[in-house]
Amino acid sequence: MDLAHLEWPFFDASHRRFAQELKTWARREVAPQIDHSDTDRACRNLVRAMGEAGWLAAVVPAAYGGSFEALNVRMICLGREILSWHEGLADFAFAMQGLGSASISLFGTEQLKARYLPPVCAGRHLAAFALSEPEAGSDVSALATTATPDGQAHMRLDGVKTWISNGGIADHYVVFARTGEAPGAKGLSAFVVDADTPGLTVAARIETIAPHPLATLRFAECRVPLANRLGGSGDGFKVAMATLDVFRTTVGAAALGLARRACDEALDRAVTRKLFGAPLGDLQMTQAALADSAAEIDAAALLIYRAGWTKDSGAASITRESSLAKMYATEMAQRVIDRAVQLFGGHGVRVGVKVEALYREIRALRIYEGATEVQKVIIARDMLKQRAKNGSDEAGGSSPEQR
Ligand code: COS
Numbered sequence: 001m002d003l004a005h006l007e008w009p010f011f012d013a014s015h016r017r018f019a020q021e022l023k024t025w026a027r028r029e030v031a032p033q034i035d036h037s038d039t040d041r042a043c044r045n046l047v048r049a050m051g052e053a054g055w056l057a058a059v060v061p062a063a064y065g066g067s068f069e070a071l072n073v074r075m076i077c078l079g080r081e082i083l084s085w086h087e088g089l090a091d092f093a094f095a096m097q098g099l100g101s102a103s104i105s106l107f108g109t110e111q112l113k114a115r116y117l118p119p120v121c122a123g124r125h126l127a128a129f130a131l132s133e134p135e136a137g138s139d140v141s142a143l144a145t146t147a148t149p150d151g152q153a154h155m156r157l158d159g160v161k162t163w164i165s166n167g168g169i170a171d172h173y174v175v176f177a178r179t180g181e182a183p184g185a186k187g188l189s190a191f192v193v194d195a196d197t198p199g200l201t202v203a204a205r206i207e208t209i210a211p212h213p214l215a216t217l218r219f220a221e222c223r224v225p226l227a228n229r230l231g232g233s234g235d236g237f238k239v240a241m242a243t244l245d246v247f248r249t250t251v252g253a254a255a256l257g258l259a260r261r262a263c264d265e266a267l268d269r270a271v272t273r274k275l276f277g278a279p280l281g282d283l284q285m286t287q288a289a290l291a292d293s294a295a296e297i298d299a300a301a302l303l304i305y306r307a308g309w310t311k312d313s314g315a316a317s318i319t320r321e322s323s324l325a326k327m328y329a330t331e332m333a334q335r336v337i338d339r340a341v342q343l344f345g346g347h348g349v350r351v352g353v354k355v356e357a358l359y360r361e362i363r364a365l366r367i368y369e370g371a372t373e374v375q376k377v378i379i380a381r382d383m384l385k386q387r388a389k390n391g392s393d394e395a396g397g398s399s400p401e402q403r
Contacts, residue, residue: 001085001260003037005298010074010305014067019078025053026086029333034087035359040169044126046093051123055079059098060157061105071098072263073104073246073318075307077253084257087363090255092212096166098250099369100127103174103190103243112192116172128170129137130161130217133238137163138374140176140240141185144220145219147177153226155179155191160203163368167215168202171195174230174243175219178236188236192228199223210361243320246321248369249307252329255365256300259333262340262358263293269343280343289343293336300329320382330365337362 001023006016029049035042050056050086058075060066076098080306102118104112119125129307136143145159157177164173172194179189191202199222206214231239270290272283280330340355341348348355366372 001082001264002112002158003082005301006304008215008305010309015074015078018067018075019082022079022082024057025055025089026082029053030083030086030090033396034089036089036211039089040213042089043093043166043169043213046090047097048123048127050090050094050097051121056097056121056123058096058103060117060121061113061236064105064113067122069247071102071310073249074305076246076250077304077308080250080254081257081260083332083360084254085100088254088258088357089212091257092165093375095128095247095250095254096170097121097127099129099243099247100166100172100174102246103129103230105237106194106242107190107235107239108192109227112230116192119171125171126166126169128163128164128166128173129243130164130167130173130175132161132163134160134162134216135176138371141188143176143178143188144367145175145177147179147189147191147224149226150223154223155226155229157191157199157222157295159219160216160218162216163206164215165219165368166213167217168205171254172370173217174201175224176236176240179233179236185237186234189233189239190230190236190239191224192218192230193222193224197222197224205240208364210357210364244369245317245319245322248326249304249311249318250323251365251369252300252304252307255333255362256297256304257332258358258362259293259297259300259329259336262333262355263290264336265355265358266290266293266340269340274366275344289339289391294337296332296336299330300325303328316385320379323370323375323378327372327379328372330362331372333362360403 001181003019006019012230057065057067058079062069074120079094083094097120104116120127133143147155147157150156172192175191176188176189180187196197199220201218203216203218208214270286271279273280303325307318307325310321311318337358341359344355352354
C-alpha cells in the first residue's frame with residue numbers, strides 16, 4: 001500500500017508514525033486471520049487484537065487511554081484508510097469502536113467516560129451507535145423510540161432500532177430517543193445503554209452483501225439511569241450530528257482505502273494480463289481508466305484530510321467539509337472499484353477475487369451514516385445559508401471560521 005500522501009502538509013510526525021506502523025501490523029495480523037464464516041467471532045477477535053496492539057487509542061481521548069487530547073479526525077481517517085485497504089471487516093471493527101464511543105467522548109460526564117472509554121480502548125468492550133429506526137433513517141427528527149421518566153433517577157426506553165452495526169455483539173449502545181422537550185429534532189436525548197439491561201433484546205439479525213454484525217433491537221420498558229444521558233435533556237439531535245460530523249469524514253476515508261486497493265489490483269492486472277499480444281496496460285482505454293481513478297482518488301483524499309485537518313485545528317464545525325468528503329469519496333470509490341472489476345473481466349465477478357469483495361463492500365458506504373442524497377441536502381443548505389448571510393454581492397465559498 002502506497003502512503004505517499006503522508007508527505008502532504010495535513011499530517012504531523014505522529015500521524016506518519018501511526019500510519020507506517022499500522023500498515024506493517026495490518027499486513028502481518030489482519031488479512032490472514034479473518035474467518036468470514038463467523039463475522040461475530042471475527043469482529044470480537046479483531047477488536048481484541050487491535051486493543052492489545054494499541055490501535056484503538058486512536059478513537060479515544062488521552063485521559064481515558066487514547067493518544068490525543070481530543071478525538072483526532074486525521075488519525076481515525078488514516079486508521080480506516082489503511083485497515084479498509086487490507087480488509088473491510090477490520091475497518092468496520094475499528095470504526096465501530098469509534099462511532100459507538102465518540103458521543104461519550106464528546107458529551108459524556110466524567111463518570112460515563114471513566115466507565116465506558118477505557119474498556120473500548122483496550123478492546124475488551126464492543127461499542128455501538130443506535131440511531132436508525134424502521135421509519136426514521138435519513139429523517140432523524142422523525143424517530144419514535146421514547147424515553148419517559150421512571151421515578152426520579154431513571155428513564156424507560158420503548159421502541160425499535162434497526163440497521164445497528166455491532167447489534168447483538170456490542171457491550172453498550174448509544175441510543176437516541178424522543179424525550180419530548182419540543183417537537184421534532186429538539187425533543188430528542190441520547191443515553192448509554194448496557195447490552196444486558198433487562199428489556200433490551202435483539203429482535204433479528206440482518207444479513208447483507210458484505211456481511212458484518214448487524215441487527216434490529218427492541219426496547220420494552222428498558223430502564224436506564226438518568227445519569228447515563230449524554231448532554232442535556234433535548235440535546236440528542238446535536239449529539240448525533242456532532243458525532244456524525246466526525247465519523248462521516250472517516251467513512252470517506254474507509255472508501256478511499258477500498259478505492260486505493262481496487263486501483264492497486266487494477267494496476268497489477270494491467271501489467272500481468274496479456275491480450276492482443278501485449279499487456280493490458282498498453283491499451284489506451286486501460287490507461288484512461290487508471291488515470292481517471294488516480295485523479296479521483298487524490299481529489300477524495302484532499303477532501304477527507306482537509307476536513308480532518310480543519311476539525312483538528314479547532315474549527316467548531318466541519319459539517320459541510322465532512323459531507324463533501326463522505327459524498328465524494330464513497331461515490332468515487334464505487335466508480336474506481338467498478339473500473340477495476342471491468343479490467344478483470346470475468347474474474348472480476350468471481351467469488352474469492354479481491355475486486356469482487358471490494359465491489360460488495362463499497363455499496364453500503366454510499367448509504368450508511370447519511371446517504372449521498374442527505375449529504376447533498378446538507379451541503380446545499382449550508383451554501384444557501386451562507387448566501388443569505390453574505391448577501392448577493394459576496395456569494396461564494398466560506399471558511400469554517402466565517403461560519
Ligand atoms: N451539528 C450541530 N447542530 C446541527 C447539525 C450539526 N451537524 N446539523 C443540524 N444541527 C442543528 C440545526 O442547526 C438545527 O438547530 P436550529 O433549529 O437551532 O438551527 C437543528 O439541529 C435541526 O437541524 P435541521 O433543521 O437541519 O434538521 P432536519 O430534521 O432537517 O435534519 C438532516 C436534517 C437530513 C441533515 C439530518 O436528519 C440527517 O443528518 N439525516 C441523516 C441521518 C443519518 O446519518 N442516518 C444514518 C444513521 S447512522 S448509520
